[in-house]
Amino acid sequence: MVVECLTGTKVLMKGNYAIANAAVLAGCQCYFGYPITPQSEIGEFMSGKMQQLGRAYVSAESELAAINMVIGAVSTGVKAMSSSSSCAISLMQEALSYATSDQLPVVLVSVMRGGPGLGNIYPSQGDYNQATIGGGNGDYNIIVLAPSNVQECIDLTYKAFYLAFKYRNPTILLADGLLGQMMEPVEFYDYPYPEIDTSSWALTGAKGRDARVIRSYAPLETDQCVYVDNLFKKYKLIEENEVEYEEYMTDDAELVVAAFGSMYRNVKSAVKICREKGLKVGAFRPITLYPFPSKRLSELADRVEKFLVTEINMGQMVRDVRLAVNGKARVLFKGKAVGAMIDVEDLVEEIEKQMGGV
Numbered sequence: 525m526v527v528e529c530l531t532g533t534k535v536l537m538k539g540n541y542a543i544a545n546a547a548v549l550a551g552c553q554c555y556f557g558y559p560i561t562p563q564s565e566i567g568e569f570m571s572g573k574m575q576q577l578g579r580a581y582v583s584a585e586s587e588l589a590a591i592n593m594v595i596g597a598v599s600t601g602v603k604a605m606s607s608s609s610s611c612a613i614s615l616m617q618e619a620l621s622y623a624t625s626d627q628l629p630v631v632l633v634s635v636m637r638g639g640p641g642l643g644n645i646y647p648s649q650g651d652y653n654q655a656t657i658g659g660g661n662g663d664y665n666i667i668v669l670a671p672s673n674v675q676e677c678i679d680l681t682y683k684a685f686y687l688a689f690k691y692r693n694p695t696i697l698l699a700d701g702l703l704g705q706m707m708e709p710v711e712f713y714d715y716p717y718p719e720i721d722t723s724s725w726a727l728t729g730a731k732g733r734d735a736r737v738i739r740s741y742a743p744l745e746t747d748q749c750v751y752v753d754n755l756f757k758k759y760k761l762i763e764e765n766e767v768e769y770e771e772y773m774t775d776d777a778e779l780v781v782a783a784f785g786s787m788y789r790n791v792k793s794a795v796k797i798c799r800e801k802g803l804k805v806g807a808f809r810p811i812t813l814y815p816f817p818s819k820r821l822s823e824l825a826d827r828v829e830k831f832l833v834t835e836i837n838m839g840q841m842v843r844d845v846r847l848a849v850n851g852k853a854r855v856l857f858k859g860k861a862v863g864a865m866i867d868v869e870d871l872v873e874e875i876e877k878q879m880g881g882v
Contacts, residue, residue, distance in 0.1 A: 601726030621660025
């Protein structure tokens with residue numbers, strides 16, 4: 525199925541197709557991928573649309589090949605991306621470490637499924653740690669954006685390309701199987717960000733200029749220390765300028781429910797119900813998982829008594845919340861390993877229990 529990239533009109537669309545459409549509208553010139561459920565529709569869309577537009581599409585022989593093809597393409601300054609899921613993203617970790625050290629604007633879409641290991645094809649949020657901490661070697665950070673609805677799959681795909689090039693840093697769009705497969709009304713629009721000049725670093729052939737080298741190491745210890753220090757100066761800049769989050773009814777909240785991605789949808793509904801019952805409860809959603817909104821959570825912890833973190837995993841983002849709160853408030857957790865979101869009714873029951881508890 526090839527969906528037309530419409531702008532200015534609302535259309536009903538599956539999350540995976542929305543991501544793929546947005547990537548095309550953002551100017552993605554190259555797509556390299558390998559099929560795996562629940563994100564296979566992204567590659568399916570690209571296989572038709574990219575060739576239709578005279579752009580590059582390759583169904584690679586493996587996930588390792590796909591991500592390394594992206595590295596090769598973006599080193600020339602063009603926009604390129606791959607998409608995959610969970611156990612297959614694991615295979616890309618070494619390449620992501622290299623891309624971070626090479627300071628290359630790789631865009632990777634990760635549509636999470638069940639784990640660990642092969643797991644199953646049901647939705648999960650079990651790859652939070654994989655995206656935000658990573659499994660590659662060395663000290664590095666990857667920008668991570670987490671949509672909670674299909675419209676945000678478009679908005680944050682645009683932003684992923686922009687931030688990747690702005691900071692010359694790999695960027696992950698972290699969705700889950702639910703977002704990838706659900707259909708919602710969405711509206712496309714022209715890519716809203718300025719194009720970033722790549723002429724100072726891209727490998728385009730050294731005709732009329734000095735030769736350039738992109739490499740991921742400095743041979744001497746002191747040089748490598750300086751190199752990594754400079755990377756972390758960039759990360760500090762990202763943390764100062766790119767933190768994004770959403771708050772709902774937190775002004776007078778005694779308990780704040782924190783969630784990311786699709787899980788936030790039910791959290792917000794549960795908070796509305798609890799407010800109607802007179803309970804002072806609010807909701808908080810990190811949109812950037814890296815950089816994480818630690819400062820804002822710390823500020824909330826100065827007056828909030830409890831935080832309830834809920835995730836479709838066994839407890840991953842909860843550790844970042846605990847670090848941010850730093851003992852100023854109690855941090856509780858409710859999760860499940862895999863499958864549909866935790867029901868609104870179950871969340872309301874848990875909130876009532878915690879609001880009435882010690």
